[in-house]
Amino acid sequence: MGVYLNIVASGLLTGLVYGLAALGLSVIFGVVRVVNFAHGEMMVIGMYGAVVLAGWPGIDPLLAVPLIAALLFVIGYALQRGVINAFVTRPEHMQFILLVGFALMIANGLLMIFGPDARSTNVAYGFESFEVGPLLLDKARVYAAGTAVLTTLALFGFFRYTRPGKAIRACADNQLGAKVVGLDVDGLYALTFGIGAACVGVAGCLMALVVDVRSQLAPEYTLLSFIIVIIGGLGSLAGALLGGVLIGVSEALAGFFLLPSMKSMFSYALLILVLVLRPQGLLGKRA
Amino acid sequence: MTDLLVVEELAKRFRGLQAVKDVSFAVPEQRIVALIGPNGAGKTTTFNLIAGALSADAGRVRLAGRDLLGLRPDQVCGAGIARTFQLVKPFAELSVEDNVLVGALHRRRHVADARAHARAVIELVALGPLRQRRAASLTLPDRKRLELAKALATEPRILLLDEVMAGLRPTETDRMVGVLRALNRDTGMAILLIEHVMRAVMALSDHVIVLDQGEKISEGAPEAVVRDPRVIACYLGPEAVA
Amino acid sequence: MRPEPSTTPSASPFAGLPRRGALLLALCGGLLLAAPAVVDAYLLSVLTLVLWLAYTGQAWNVMMGFAGQLSLGHTLYVGLAAYASGVLFVYFGIGPWLGVWLAIVIAALAGGCIGALGFRFGIKGVYFALLTIAFAEFTRIAFDHFGWVGGSAGFFLPVAQRTSNDLLDLRGTPVMFYYVILALTAAALLLCRALLKSRLGYYWLAIREDQEAAQAVGIDVFRYKLIAVVISAALTAPAGVFYAFFYNNMYPEQIFAISRSIEIILGAIVGGIGTLFGPILGAFILTPLGELVTAGIEQAGIDVPGAKQLVYGGLMVLIVVFLPDGIWPWLARRLRLDGRDGEPRS
Numbered sequence: 001m002g003v004y005l006n007i008v009a010s011g012l013l014t015g016l017v018y019g020l021a022a023l024g025l026s027v028i029f030g031v032v033r034v035v036n037f038a039h040g041e042m043m044v045i046g047m048y049g050a051v052v053l054a055g056w057p058g059i060d061p062l063l064a065v066p067l068i069a070a071l072l073f074v075i076g077y078a079l080q081r082g083v084i085n086a087f088v089t090r091p092e093h094m095q096f097i098l099l100v101g102f103a104l105m106i107a108n109g110l111l112m113i114f115g116p117d118a119r120s121t122n123v124a125y126g127f128e129s130f131e132v133g134p135l136l137l138d139k140a141r142v143y144a145a146g147t148a149v150l151t152t153l154a155l156f157g158f159f160r161y162t163r164p165g166k167a168i169r170a171c172a173d174n175q176l177g178a179k180v181v182g183l184d185v186d187g188l189y190a191l192t193f194g195i196g197a198a199c200v201g202v203a204g205c206l207m208a209l210v211v212d213v214r215s216q217l218a219p220e221y222t223l224l225s226f227i228i229v230i231i232g233g234l235g236s237l238a239g240a241l242l243g244g245v246l247i248g249v250s251e252a253l254a255g256f257f258l259l260p261s262m263k264s265m266f267s268y269a270l271l272i273l274v275l276v277l278r279p280q281g282l283l284g285k286r287a
Numbered sequence: 288m289t290d291l292l293v294v295e296e297l298a299k300r301f302r303g304l305q306a307v308k309d310v311s312f313a314v315p316e317q318r319i320v321a322l323i324g325p326n327g328a329g330k331t332t333t334f335n336l337i338a339g340a341l342s343a344d345a346g347r348v349r350l351a352g353r354d355l356l357g358l359r360p361d362q363v364c365g366a367g368i369a370r371t372f373q374l375v376k377p378f379a380e381l382s383v384e385d386n387v388l389v390g391a392l393h394r395r396r397h398v399a400d401a402r403a404h405a406r407a408v409i410e411l412v413a414l415g416p417l418r419q420r421r422a423a424s425l426t427l428p429d430r431k432r433l434e435l436a437k438a439l440a441t442e443p444r445i446l447l448l449d450e451v452m453a454g455l456r457p458t459e460t461d462r463m464v465g466v467l468r469a470l471n472r473d474t475g476m477a478i479l480l481i482e483h484v485m486r487a488v489m490a491l492s493d494h495v496i497v498l499d500q501g502e503k504i505s506e507g508a509p510e511a512v513v514r515d516p517r518v519i520a521c522y523l524g525p526e527a528v529a
Numbered sequence: 530m531r532p533e534p535s536t537t538p539s540a541s542p543f544a545g546l547p548r549r550g551a552l553l554l555a556l557c558g559g560l561l562l563a564a565p566a567v568v569d570a571y572l573l574s575v576l577t578l579v580l581w582l583a584y585t586g587q588a589w590n591v592m593m594g595f596a597g598q599l600s601l602g603h604t605l606y607v608g609l610a611a612y613a614s615g616v617l618f619v620y621f622g623i624g625p626w627l628g629v630w631l632a633i634v635i636a637a638l639a640g641g642c643i644g645a646l647g648f649r650f651g652i653k654g655v656y657f658a659l660l661t662i663a664f665a666e667f668t669r670i671a672f673d674h675f676g677w678v679g680g681s682a683g684f685f686l687p688v689a690q691r692t693s694n695d696l697l698d699l700r701g702t703p704v705m706f707y708y709v710i711l712a713l714t715a716a717a718l719l720l721c722r723a724l725l726k727s728r729l730g731y732y733w734l735a736i737r738e739d740q741e742a743a744q745a746v747g748i749d750v751f752r753y754k755l756i757a758v759v760i761s762a763a764l765t766a767p768a769g770v771f772y773a774f775f776y777n778n779m780y781p782e783q784i785f786a787i788s789r790s791i792e793i794i795l796g797a798i799v800g801g802i803g804t805l806f807g808p809i810l811g812a813f814i815l816t817p818l819g820e821l822v823t824a825g826i827e828q829a830g831i832d833v834p835g836a837k838q839l840v841y842g843g844l845m846v847l848i849v850v851f852l853p854d855g856i857w858p859w860l861a862r863r864l865r866l867d868g869r870d871g872e873p874r875s
Contacts, residue, residue: 035655083850090853092654093599097798097849100791104842108835116834215835219787223666226659261673261681268667275660276650338745364747376742378735389735392728393747401728441746 015248024199040222046204076197233281390440586808594803596757602665610769640762669785801855
């Protein structure tokens with residue numbers, strides 16, 4: 001029994017970080033309606049960022065979060081404002097080509113800089129755990145999950161209570177209406193993309209606490225984020241977290257009961273089912 | 288004159304709004320019938336229900352005795368109804384000829400045969416000189432004629448025209464009226480048209496049906512309908528009748 | 530803004546190519562036929578790869594360019610076909626010319642399932658693309674654990690003697706393989722040209738332009754989209770069979786990988802989606818470019834994997850920003866070839 005609980009707990013914690021990554025995608029996809037196929041690659045930038053900062057300057061990834069967030073925000077903002085904005089109204093396959101192009105450039109750029117070998121952040125508490133009753137929780141995972149939740153709450157507050165946040169939600173609901181009332185839609189789109197990128201960058205930074213970093217992981221994370229967003233429901237922040245936890249837990253269980261290498265299979269099967277049966281996801285609104 | 292298209296007790300609700308309520312009318316063979324009414328009366332919704340683009344909540348639609356409700360739009364076309372769209376929908380990147388060709392291919396499997404028919408239809412609507420032009424580069428009146436040609440090419444028994452005069456200047460309107468009248472006279476094509484342009488309604492229709500807020504409030508010969516106090520009231524308000 | 534041509538050539542089925550186009554085509558064809566006699570083994574292998582990518586890109590183009598359905602998991606059909614024909618050969622002694630038919634059926638069924646599922650439930654755009662990825666990835670992992678065909682360790686055909694040509698079993702010299710893929714590519718070109726000028730082709734164009742308007746003129750959109758997917762999948766199958774017998778091995782991680790799906794469609798994108806010659810031109814530009822980049826990097830003494838892909842990525846971005854229709858339409862205009870090359874779009 002204890003084994004299962006541990007697996008579920010571990011999956012849950014990882015899932016919260018996945019959820020944060022998916023949140024970034026949900027924000028981008030839901031507001032700007034751009035298919036960000038470079039999402040996983042942005043996450044990997046965050047991961048490598050954490051590795052670099054943990055290395056020579058010796059900054060713990062948890063403390064590096066604001067720096068990584070700022071870096072990815074700038075990247076996202078610039079990309080959207082500079083190039084992607086023109087593609088918001090273009091057909092999806094064009095967006096896809098643009099963003100896959102960026103993804104290839106980012107992933108291979110990182111590969112060229114850091115090489116194909118796995119890197120890790122090597123934190124001091126990397127092998128320690130908390131004992132909570134029958135559970136043995138990795139400290140790193142707990143910290144990562146906790147930060148993910150905090151970031152999500154901050155995001156939630158931003159969209160609910162701040163002016164730019166509400167403006168972004170207005171854009172998402174009704175783009176024309178937003179323009180009519182004088183909102184700077186282009187600027188808001190860029191802001192949104194920056195925020196989404198920052199989210200996934202932070203998720204990457206946190207993920208670097210838990211897994212080894214290789215640029216080849218990027219496409220998997222892109223797909224995972226899409227799966228979570230679709231399952232959890234587009235446009236729902238809570239849905240992204242819920243979806244993340246769901247995927248985290250089911251992957252952990254699938255990895256245990258089947259084979260670890262088969263765990264993604266379950267996620268893909270789930271994606272197909274959801275696309276077919278309930279495309280709006282668990283908590284999303286009808287697209 | 289037998290009835291070609293029969294609509295009985297058609298109804299459609301959109302969440303809170305009863306868009307079409309208990310609407311019944313008929314289009315006789317070889318006649319031109321106009322469907323008029325203020326904005327929001329449910330005219331295009333009625334068209335969409337007949338054409339299969341929307342599913343009806345209640346009622347019956349029959350074409351030459353054949354039940355149409357529940358059929359897909361392409362099946363409705365197969366039954367013999369061709370429709371145009373209020374906001375014209377040409378196949379933008381294709382040439383005018385290829386646009387009409389797509390319509391002609393509905394009944395003619397052989398591409399060469401269909402192309403010949405398409406060319407004939409293009410001549411009918413006087414679009415011949417623009418045959419090779421890309422549809423996206425056409426002016427609005429020409430696009431409207433293209434829309435008509437596309438629909439005609441499917442060799443329908445009845446044409447459903449949705450505000451085909453909208454946006455046209457008076458001379459262009461007269462031209463279009465001429466084309467439609469010739470079509471009806473020479474081929475016996477039945478036409479059901481939604482129109483706001485009264486000039487065209489008076490010139491074309493044998494029979495007029497008036498919808499307001501989803502219900503039929505009047506029908507009859509054009510001259511009679513425009514003098515019907517109920518019709519005047521729905522357009523201009525009850526004060527106009529008093 | 531690029532100046533938009535306001536005239537479109539009528540795609541009459543009886544119109545031949547304009548003189549210039551026919552001559553150019555003949556010239557290219559002649560060069561390709563004569564190639565093995567003049568180029569070295571390395572260049573021949575590059576050309577073979579180019580033609581393979583041209584062929585698969587063309588097959589993908591049928592679905593995307595003609596019917597407007599974005600498939601990002603197209604390598605699924607390559608993999609299924611490769612395994613099907615490989616298994617038939619190794620376990621049952623059935624040669625590739627028979628095996629390809631089973632491969633085609635399997636690929637067509639797979640495509641049909643995905644298409645039916647997607648279209649029946651109204652899954653469009655990016656969701657449909659994700660659906661195709663999900664199926665490809667699911668299959669990849671499944672085959673990783675499929676012991677009977679080797680699982681992740683791979684499946685192998687007996688390595689051929691490269692000296693004698695056995696066309697029946699596709700065992701032979703690189704030159705033989707080159708001509709096989711050349712013939713396949715030429716056949717694909719002819720087939721696509723015929724499709725474009727047929728009723729099917731026009732219906733696909735209409736669906737791509739405006740589905741609602743297509744329905745209004747009597748086109749059963751579901752049916753024709755499904756046909757596009759099935760034909761596209763079936764057409765991809767021979768490429769899988771070729772792959773199996775040319776490389777004599779297949780690993781799920783490689784043959785079902787999403788990077789291969791991207792590789793397949795890259796040529797079509799760069800060359801021009803929806804055009805007849807786009808995928809071929811694209812393949813001819815990309816692969817040599819990739820080889821040049823790799824060679825250049827090696828020359829410079831830098832040993833970094835990833836440079837080629839980075840250039841591909843950059844090229845994708847440049848093309849989609851500056852030449853979204855692809856290189857072929859631009860080139861055709863430059864060379865004044867926009868006669869009846871079988872492209873209703875100029």
